[in-house]
Amino acid sequence: MKKPPGEEPKDELTVTPPKKWAAGVPAVVHALEYSLEQTSPVRTGETLLTMNQVGGIDCPGCAWADPSPGHRHRNEYCENGAKHINDEATTRRVTADFFRRYPVSELARRSDMWLNHQGRLTEPMVKRPGSDHYEPISWTDAFGLLSAELTSLDSPDEAVFYTSGRVGNEAAFVLQLFARALGTNNLPDCSNMCHESSGFALHETLGTGKGTVSLHDLHHADLIFLVGQNPGTNHPRQLSALEQAKLNGARIIAVNPLPEAGLLRFKNPQKARGVIGHGVQIADRFLHIRPGGDLALFQALNRLLLEAEDARPGQVLDHDFIRANTSGFEEFAEHVRAISWEEVLTATELTREEIEKVRDDVLRSERVIVCWAMGVTQHKHGVATIREIVNFLMLRGNIGRAGTGACPVRGHSNVQGDRTMGIWEQMPDSFLDALQREFGFDPPRAHGLDSVNSIKAMREGRIKLFLGVAGNFVRAAPDSAVTEEAMRRCRLTAYISTKLNRSHAVCGRAALILPTLGRTERDFQAGGEQFVTVENSMSEVHTSRGRLKPASKLLLSEVAILCRLARRTLDGEPDIPWDRFEADYGAIRDRISRIVPGLHDFNRRVARPGGIQLPNPVNEGVFPTAVGKALFTCNAWEMPHTPDGHLLLQTLRSHDQWNTIPYTSDDRYRGIHGSRRVVLVNPADLTELGLSEGQHVDLVSVWTDKVRRRAEDFEVVPYPTARGSAASYYPETQVLVPLDSVAEISNQPTSKGIVVRLEPTGARRSPKTTPS
């Protein structure tokens, strides 16, 4: 067993020039370094060589699709996936002794990094009301405590059941079944905070909530947009697909407020050109856009395409597609022709010439794909932006055709699958009717609470019990101070977790830690060894089988924990065979196959190499919207008002980080080393603001409620961010994101569009109130 660090790492910032390429040999070295620091060479080999292979472990790091069976590399993983999987495979252990040594109040003072580095949780723990320590509890007593709390609620709607995207399909299905059998649709998930805007926009305009693109489409596209995303850090395996597309002749346009290394050049460490050569240039054109300016950009492009059609009638737009498959074109065209160039240029900080060059690229391209991530979704007009992207694609028939389409790039490995399984507070009646037919109970029909509304309900005392399956809700959620206060108001919080995080330290009056198997570990049940299934960002549903011996004999799988809890709480009513589900996950998949359309014959089909490709209706010529056609939409935007002396802040992850968990204080591609408390600002803005490199500032966000949200003591780093914007690390800056600052329609926090001012620490006027 490796020894965890006792002390917090020292915070000493060094800044080097940002990298102009991603991956290469350093990626391999860093991945191995971190893996070997966490675990043994043998375990590292066992995890890495089976990762993303047919019949192996699905990397929990991201939701990027795997190449077809027979076309995968022997090393089918990226630096961050390797770090992530061995972060889970670590031989460090958190035992009862650890909790005797560290009171909860002390854990709440520790950093996210330190908590994570303590290792794997090994036995169930309870914090009793009034106590400042977790203490061991038997599984039987833990289930007894949790089910007693659940059954004592005045209403099932006083509980929420949160899912993070690591959870496999089987556990997700069981969780939603349990919640609905109990009588609530309170099923918030991490999607609420990352791609909710994508789901709403795509569902409204195309009738499908998922992306329409496969890896093959990317390989065969002529032109690919990468909008508001950082593939080098957040989806590194996307770079291999982009490399393939480039080698096939594609052009790539990157649109982002930061010139990220992975957008510029990729050195594929599995190819000679990536090891000893210069790699492959990714972006042929880089648009240094202001955060949130994407809607204005795509509207301007759409106007330019309409004007190109005016100049060359019948040669620019795909009239046949528009006539046969869409509705609302005339209104859209009228709306977009009236947009103001002046407003577009202000919103984007681009020049008209830059946008016209993009139009020319589009006109030269027969097949166009737009990829996007949270740089698009986490804005007030995130849904509108994606609707406008759909308008853009449809104008030239770039939807439902080979090499074209809409590609939301998702983060958590099974975030898409969890939704397919019914983890959503607003599931349609068709799904609930199918549950009713299959299990003989009437699921609740009233919509439940999403993440933001769950926090509000907890804050108001309307939620008494919070159960989290995976994740780190306290750190993933916005408005950290409000969220933490809300969590502390709960009577009981319980987490099914693999590792320690801040959500265990900022908890309800009573709290449970229910330790579970990781994705890397073998899962033996009464019915034999089990596997789970997951669905990637491109709708491929496939298996994941753990290979390692579990971190502790006392761990239960997520499915087992949920089935035991459900059996204990529901006491046979309705009659659901929880024990059979626990013994054999195939029995769960049999039920799923009768409830979730497209997953018929689930067990047989998912066992095939590569699993099941869920079709997208759009590629079948079907647009299941309310009117049976794809919709053109008219979208308005209002950029956040940034008063003089203020900047528009986007929160982002470092390269050495997985979601809320930093592995180290380094961000090698951006040249930040040894500290995460930095704010990246354009040098011209620094001059205007009278600030200088190395100065220490507090970040103070501005919101309509006049509450002063402050993240203290950040060091200023000059960086080529878009003019008028700043960037700083998540989750440290979550404290600045007001709970009410959400995207219209999707209710997704606007973590990429927060108005802030930078106050030199010498001028600090209020005491420190924010978490570290």
Place this chain on the structure above:
Amino acid sequence: MHSVEETIEVAVPVRTAYDQWTQFKSFPRFMATVKRVEQVRPAVTAWVIGYGPVRREFEAEIVEQEPDSHLAWRSLERGPSHRGEVSFRPTAAGGTAVTVRMDLQPRGLAGVLTSVPRMAGRVVRLELGHFKEFIEGLGEAGGAWRGTIRNGHVRPVEPQPPRSRVPCWPVG
């Protein structure tokens, strides 16, 4: 660029010949050079073809398809690439004239083999003969896809074909 055109008459009605042709996954059953076909989507197919030890994989997009009339395709690879069209015309005798036209832009070893115009023509003629033998022998098609494709966009016959029945609710 090399062009090939071959026609064969088959003694089954146009509908039978056309319907059988839409069943791409069955092609390895009767064609000598087609080793495997995957129907990725109605308008996209993935092919493994070969002769002797040589294998080539490619994906093809069906750009136009009109039931009982014709379908046109193109390979999605930049090189080697090809495009083609197969058309179905009724004959006076009640059978069908099946015509295949292909334009080939060869590259690589497989490309060299198919770059000899007469060889490509011979392969197409041979495979059309296999098709004739197969469909005349069975007498009826082993399936049918009756949708239409225009400029790569699918227009299904049914409003909700089975493959479109999948979860459509928003995914965050």
